[in-house]
Amino acid sequence: MNQTYNRSDSKVEIEGFEARHYDLLTNIITAGTYPFFIRRVMRDMAIQAEDAILDLGSGSGRNACLMARRLSVAGQIVGLDIGVEMLAQARRRCRHLPNVTMEKQRIEETLHYCEEFDKVFISFVLHGFVQEDRLHIVENVYRALRPGGQFLVLDYNEFEPEQSFWPVRFAFHHLECPLASDFVRRDWMAILREQGFGDFQVHGYYFGYLRLLSAKKLERGGERADQGIKKADG
Numbered sequence: 283m284n285q286t287y288n289r290s291d292s293k294v295e296i297e298g299f300e301a302r303h304y305d306l307l308t309n310i311i312t313a314g315t316y317p318f319f320i321r322r323v324m325r326d327m328a329i330q331a332e333d334a335i336l337d338l339g340s341g342s343g344r345n346a347c348l349m350a351r352r353l354s355v356a357g358q359i360v361g362l363d364i365g366v367e368m369l370a371q372a373r374r375r376c377r378h379l380p381n382v383t384m385e386k387q388r389i390e391e392t393l394h395y396c397e398e399f400d401k402v403f404i405s406f407v408l409h410g411f412v413q414e415d416r417l418h419i420v421e422n423v424y425r426a427l428r429p430g431g432q433f434l435v436l437d438y439n440e441f442e443p444e445q446s447f448w449p450v451r452f453a454f455h456h457l458e459c460p461l462a463s464d465f466v467r468r469d470w471m472a473i474l475r476e477q478g479f480g481d482f483q484v485h486g487y488y489f490g491y492l493r494l495l496s497a498k499k500l501e502r503g504g505e506r507a508d509q510g511i512k513k514a515d516g
């Protein structure tokens with residue numbers, strides 16, 4: 283981890299053509315498999331009908347719509363995103379869903395939610411920040427979750443990019459946000475444990491290069507010594 287990264291290295295703020303066609307592009311990059319993959323993720327998230335879910339970097343709203351299908355009228359989703367085009371798509375897409383709201387908000391700034399959510403979901407967003415900002419986001423998540431709530435990180439797994447399968451190596455060299463190389467080299471369970479999370483569960487996808495990491499909010503200074511790691515599948 284010798285290389286230093288700056289905020290200017292980030293490519294996670296998506297605009298223009300890429301924003302307007304984000305869903306189509308993810309379908310193309312994954313050779314049409316993305317819809318099947320994301321439905322599997324939804325199942326693995328174990329959403330309960332009355333969950334209040336905060337979606338950080340909610341993008342086009344595709345995930346919010348899929349999550350909303352699993353909620354009753356008592357459930358709720360709040361999506362936060364900074365991209366104007368992404369927000370416009372998400373609002374259009376979710377306009378018929380009264381329990382989904384989308385707000386323009388930078389997620390690394392202090393959020394004022396306090397113990398309001400059962401789940402916080404962040405999908406393909408966390409890798410695109412410098413570590414200092416990632417930790418601010420994790421702090422926001424901790425505060426926003428109710429005790430025992432779940433932090434769900436859908437993103438790259440941990441691996442050494444230089445030793446990965448060549449298409450992944452190519453993507454990390456030429457396409458992906460440079461900060462992703464830093465993200466995949468970190469021990470996220472150790473980091474989250476430090477921040478007061480535990481009881482981890484991992485679901486792997488795409489040969490283990492992607493994962494859904496689920497972490498439970500523990501009482502800080504409380505149950506932290508005895509968190510086990512359950513590998514659900516993949």
Ligand SMILES: C[S@@+](CC[C@H](N)C(=O)[O-])C[C@H]1O[C@@H](n2cnc3c(N)ncnc32)[C@H](O)[C@@H]1O
Nearest residue numbers: 294295296339340341363364365368388389405
């Ligand atoms: C790669 S997309 C992922 C979108 C969505 N989560 C998904 O999985 O389809 C990253 C999203 O994060 C948003 N984003 C980037 N930086 C952000 C920030 N600082 N605060 C809030 N949203 C941000 C972008 O606008 C974009 O919608």
